[in-house]
Amino acid sequence: MEFGYRIFDSYLINQIDLPLIQISVLRTCEADIQRVKILADLIRSAGKRFVIHPMDVNLSDTQKVVRERNLSQVKRFAELADLGLIIHDELLPDRQRLRGEWLENYRAGLAELEQICPVSIENARDSRNAPWFWQTLARQITFDIGHFESEGIDSLDLVNTLSPELIQKINFIHLHRSNGLKPNGLIDHWPLTPECRELKTLRKLAELKPDLKVILELDTAQDILESRRALRLESLL
Template sequence: MLVGYGILAGETVKVSSPGIVQISVFKEWDGNISGAVNTSTYLKSLGIPAVFHPVGYFLSETREEVRRQNMDALLYLAKHSTQPMIVHDETTPWSTPLVGQYEEAYEEALKKITEHCPVSIENASNTLDVTRFWHRFASSITLDIGHVQAAGIDSETFVEELDSDLCSKVEFIHVHRANGPHYNGVTDHWGLTPNCKELKALRKFLKRNSNVKIILEIINKDDVRESLALIEDVVREVNYAVNTGN
């Protein structure tokens, strides 16, 4: 297991020797594709794996010019990727499951990206429907435990009941805490606490599949070190149980 955390494109890595770093690029914040690639190159020189996580570059986009812009950005990142690219599940513009031209557009975009790097699909847009979405599209899964809890689903039950086929496809886990709205209205991505549901769910999932990379995704960077330490405690506990047969 690798344990690391997420940063924004161009942001400085402040934790020494993380096991892995996720670089998020938000289109709505004007993106920073070149900054993401530069950060990835720097991390690679240090021997630290970097994962690109583009947000807002919708794979199901059907407007020709917007789709071209999205795909240009996604393919540029894909060509510079050394890890799978993490993308979101998606819905139609009216928040229903992808069908017709939207489903075809998403599938076509996946095929183009995977010519350059693998793709891992995260539950973000519609966690209530994500198991169907994963069965339909995913060869690799990013399980966001915080999004499960924020969607009103008990995250411990979710990871226990996730079917074995999907469980085996989980390659990345996003961990953060659902704890009500931040200043920007986001209701999750809080730092972890010792007995939070999300940590308990992580522990239960790792007992089913420990061959994963764990990424902390929180807004308050002052909480990164403490939250990483809590994750690492869980990892040590699970590793001990596996090694001793307990």
């Protein structure tokens, strides 16, 4: 396994001695595109690899103008990407799984992005239907362990039900611990602790697919330090 961490700005690029960085992007406006360009140059200068994770993509939007604007902006991130993009799964407005026009819009947008760079699909908005979404649309998978746990899904049990085909598509792991509500409103981005279930799931995934890239999706250098300590105690790092 190869380990890395996420950033939103330049602060941690040279503060953490891990070789992989995820540039997380909350929006897809022009200012964010320019910011990602700067971050990409800084990461290359630091001798590290990176993946870009735009969060507000909405490939399935049925408003053509909105969908095409979103796709155009995300394509610019794709052109900057080193190891590719990570994008979220999506839902219908009524929170049901994609179907019909929405499904075909997502499929078409994904195909356009994949002409530029590899694209890995993360379980984020609909973890309960993630295996279906991945089976239907994904060439590559980002398995977010904490998102499954925060939805009340035993992530280790889930791994044991996935087909070998889906396991082989997993290239990124998002790793963080689900532990109730944080001050920022997130319930699943806590630092890891020894023997937490998330680490048991990571161990199983690593047995099945040893070449995984693991992103510590945490908020502070201290959280990353605590999590690396837990990984070492469990002989995973």
